Amino acid sequence: MSDDAVAVIEVVRLPHAHGVPLPSYATEGAAGIDLLAAVSEPLVIAPGARALVPTGLRLALPPGHELQVRPRSGFALRHRIVLPNSPGTIDEDFRGYPTPLKNGFG
Numbered sequence: 001m002s003d004d005a006v007a008v009i010e011v012v013r014l015p016h017a018h019g020v021p022l023p024s025y026a027t028e029g030a031a032g033i034d035l036l037a038a039v040s041e042p043l044v045i046a047p048g049a050r051a052l053v054p055t056g057l058r059l060a061l062p063p064g065h066e067l068q069v070r071p072r073s074g075f076a077l078r079h080r081i082v083l084p085n086s087p088g089t090i091d092e093d094f095r096g097y098p099t100p101l102k103n104g105f106g
């Protein structure tokens with residue numbers, strides 16, 4: 001992608017996410033950006049249960065863009081947690097707080 005094709009996403013980190021690293025690429029070749037949960041203590045999702053996970057972020061996509069949230073395969077393997085609505089869609093006009101929906105599968 002050339003520099004003039006880079007999309008800029010405005011992100012505001014909310015107070016409860018203080019200290020939580022901003023989303024970033026884990027490696028230079030990573031296809032996706034790692035998104036961390038803004039939680040103060042471990043969030044336990046029982047098998048079959050669902051939870052909305054706070055990101056602590058508020059963002060504004062540039063016109064003509066969609067943001068997709070996908071599960072991390074290593075996380076699914078180790079913790080048996082998936083996103084039931086994968087890929088979760090964050091619409092261009094969404095101005096709330098993205099909360100990926102997680103599902104424990106036992």
Ligand SMILES: O=c1ccn([C@H]2C[C@H](O)[C@@H](COP(=O)(O)OP(=O)(O)OP(=O)(O)O)O2)c(=O)[nH]1
Binds near residue numbers: 088090091092097
């Ligand atoms: O995992 C998700 C998926 C979506 N959203 C937010 C951003 C998105 O822009 C909005 C609406 O999502 P979507 O269009 O997928 O849901 P819907 O069921 O079609 O709409 P609604 O929830 O308004 O009924 O909810 C999240 O926070 N987390």
